[in-house]
Amino acid sequence: MVLVAIAAVTNTRGGRFMIPFIIRKVLVLIPMLFVISFLIFLGIELMPGDAVDFMIPPDALATISQADLDLLRAELGLDDPFLVRYGTWIAQVVKGDFGYSLQSGVSVRDLLAQKLPATIELSLAALVISTLLGSLLGVVSALNKGRLGDHVLTVAGMIGVAIPQFLFGLVMIVLVVFQMELLPVGGRMTPGNEAFFQRLDHLILPATVLGLSMTAGVMRYSRASMLDSLSKEFIRTARSKGIPEWRVNLIHGLRVAMTPVAVLIGFRLPILIGGSVVIEQVFQWPGVGQMFVAAVRSQNTPVIMMIAFFSVSIVLVASILVDIATALLDPRVKLS
């Protein structure tokens, strides 16, 4: 997509119109990020209690002196007024300092650097699985339109979307891990096996469970796309020329598989970042989703802010890229 964008920009015919278009989109993005970050910060402020309340186990709270805890609050800057804290946070972010986790003092940048790759790996794997599986099944479904295979696949797709994710994950663990003993039970890697292909067995199950719920959507889209192109004129021409049926189907199957990639990836990537939260809990996957839930539960403001900020930015950037791609591909869209 980036290559397409660059090609379009350097193309003198549309180029001159693209740059101001892109700049305008980006300029609108910045105030939106400000507003969003303010809203999240405000939201955290409104949560009952504060981070220090979660640093002591509740059973022990009865014996800890409140004066001591207030000292801790002061040290962590938690009793500054709201706007001061927000201003400080914005100033830090602009400088690239993402703050420090209130619980551990570890810089949020380090935490993200450790956990973000895990989530991206999981999301991409799920994306790949759902795209491949969905396109394939969609093509098969289209070729069998109206017959049993089509109905079975449609219903199966519906079931895939309707099962609560964590239930499916747990059932898979019982079946695949405990009864069939095929795959490890959780975590992302074991020591000594950190290379990608060595930890593939940890990735398969969570990625499949996550991907399965998306497969139905891809399947429906590719089925419709396949049906659409099968009914086109040039297919009849090809058939009347005597080209074998399987070759006709194969060529169109490939074309159909290609089309969803651009659109579906662009639209689905942002959803994946938030969508892995449940799966990460079930499979002990050390990613951003797990970190986020823990941070919300303990009001770890800097961590919550950065994760929310990042996921929102990804969504907005993705939507800008989609806008640009649409503008490039569709001359009817006005650039002014």
Next chain:
Amino acid sequence: MKKLSAIVLFLCLAAILFAAGTQEATSLPAAWEAQGTPLADVRIRQALRLAIDMETIVDELFEGMAQRAVAMTSPGSWLADGLDPYSYDPEKAKALLDEAGWPADYTLDVVYYYGDQQTVDLMAIIQQYWATVGVKSSFRKLEGDLAAQLWVPPADRKNGPSEVKWDLAYAAVAALSENEFYDRFESTASNNSSIPWQSGLDEKVQATRATADVEQQKVAFKALQKEINANMYNIPLYHQLSFIYTSDALDIAGSTLGNDQFSFEKNILDWRINRADGTLYTNGGPMEFYEAPTVNPGLYLYQELLFDKLVNADANLTPAEGMLAKNYSVSPDGMQITFELRDDVKWHDGRAFSAKDVVFTLEYLIKTPGLNAVALNTFKSLAGAKEYLDGKASSISGIKVNGNTVTLTFSTLDPNALLTFSQWPILPSHLLAGSNPVTLQQNSFWQKPVGTGPFKVSQTVLGNYAILERNAAYYRSGNGNVKKIFMHASGENDSNLVKNAESGRIDYAWSKSVADAQSIGAIDGMTVNPVNIRYTRVFWVNQYPHPANIK
């Protein structure tokens, strides 16, 4: 299309109306508005206890893996004989309620702070038991600043009115020493938000702290227990057991298993693991950081393995033998303790351990917020501690160092002083000196802690696992073969414990969850060892005057 939409809309509305009808009807206004509280009557409190069939609950809900409580103290030599067990007797409960004139329209406001399924189930069960004797109740979970909602005492300790809003609070007390169970009953206690001053009660509580002699302490505790039992100042429910899970691959070489919430000698250097690579699997690895031993000195296995204490405790948490101190002695009146330190101890990074680290640790931890009350009390009882905390002195005068000997002098008697030194470890002064004790946990030291213990940190992948390796330079050696310890990352409540145990990836772990014990008990190759710990769940009953919270 219009007809269709009309039908669908009608169905939706029907559904909403019926569902709305399932919402609870609001309670009638209570009649006890400004007359103190019905809970100040001992008969009401006794009735509430009599109405709960704790035996059945322990047998069914906990499947026998808990103990009914008659007092805060667990059965054993510290528990008085002849206490009234208040066994299940709904008829007597109803009679007492009638006699005391319980207002039928009063709804008890019961609060709790645990979010797990078992607590919610227990609350539902108790609600039903009370409903059977005619007591209405409503339960709610507290959020946010718990201390402010639960443990704020009133200004007037005798007459109230109450500072807290609830009628009953479901809470647990995890006690390192018996004192922690009973200090709260004193009318001057800073966390006593529910028990008004009673004639003679304060004196009984103070008697438990007045002597260092264990037998005399027991006599004092038993007298206090009788008083509390007769008057039901709080409602003890059950003692929670701890369960230690061991796999068949692990041979603990005859060590005794004890209260793993705290630190005790496990003889881990003698443990043998039946695995080719000598790796022992456990949980409790760091999710985001290694927990500093302030609130809990031994909750996580690594706290005991990475760090040493001055004195070692046995499985009963009784100080037993020297650890970092090769000899120690307590003066007869308990006001002075002398430690003669070992001279062959090295920190994991190679630096030598010395008395300087001991002095540093005491003067540092005393300023750490969230330090366990037992330890804080010990440190504050040192002579010169007050001046040090006020900033008038730059060190605690009660700590004297002479070469390798540290002598501690106390200005007030702390019968639990040795207990403190057998739990809280010594921290390295060369790595932590100069840092702010208030933000101890946020120090980067806790990403790769350095101690003097039998194991040291080898590798950490936050949120996934951590590996400890045997400390070759440890001053003691054992004939065990555990070379590495692999810790799955988890918090205090490990939702993945059972899954990991099922996959054969847990050799040693512990939890207080009955559900875990049941599941792991069913696994071939795993053994569940129940252990009695000082952990009692109670209802605190707000006896200070307060209006009905639920109208």
Next chain:
Amino acid sequence: MDRLLTLENQGKLKTSTMNRSVRKLSANMLALVGLALFLLILTASIAAPLISSYEPNAIDLKHRLSPPGETHLLGTDQIGRDIFTRILYGGRISMFVGLGSAIGAALIGVSLGTYAGYTRGVLDSAVMKLSEIMMSFPQIILVSILVTIAGQSLWNLILIFILTGWPSMYRMTRSQMLSIREQEYIQALQAFGIGSFTISFKHMLPNAIGPIFVNITLSTAMFILQEAALSFLGLGVPLEQATWGNILNVAQDLNILRNAWWVWLPVGVVITLFVMSVNFIGDGLRDAADPTQVG
């Protein structure tokens, strides 16, 4: 030609008296199955007291975790409550959350979309910006934060779902309005001087109602699944209230997952069936309202 005219006058050419959309819907097998399932589950939940004599919260410790049998149709849960009854009563709350949130979100989103989509102007840009901001949050992140702020309760959850659900209804209605407003009959109404409110709500909205209903059904399904997911994360409806998500939550206990299948499997199946049936209805409605499909 005359023959056709005669037949027409005799009224013999009409194939059916039913509305064309309803006809298309009934031709769609899956949608009918979905509707039947949906009505079955809905009626069962509404008529719960008639179907089951147990109370959903009646505890019977001595008969906890008993498998399905004569006294308990689907067995009992970990403290002895009848599961069949809890599924019926829990369905009320879950369906209430799902439908209520979807309808609430639709009410807000559709009203705003209709009026703002027709009038354009400042209101439209402001609400558009607001909806963009809200839609740029990943759903679960926004909902987690809001639940922690507001506290866990049934009504809070519905409000939060409505708050996170209205933007997509708004956008969809608005795009419908944008295309409808260019049509000639609208311009004719404007020429007559009829007010914006009347035009947008009385004349334009009914033509857009098809996709709106589709969206409501799909949102209902999504909200029910979200309620279950939130319950799993510990952020859902308080555990003492029986909802499908809360009943399913106990599946996290491996002991129950493997040894007491009756506690979680029926609920899981009911949730799946209900969501599936709602999706089928939604698909059917979409096909029925789509004029490009032959019917």
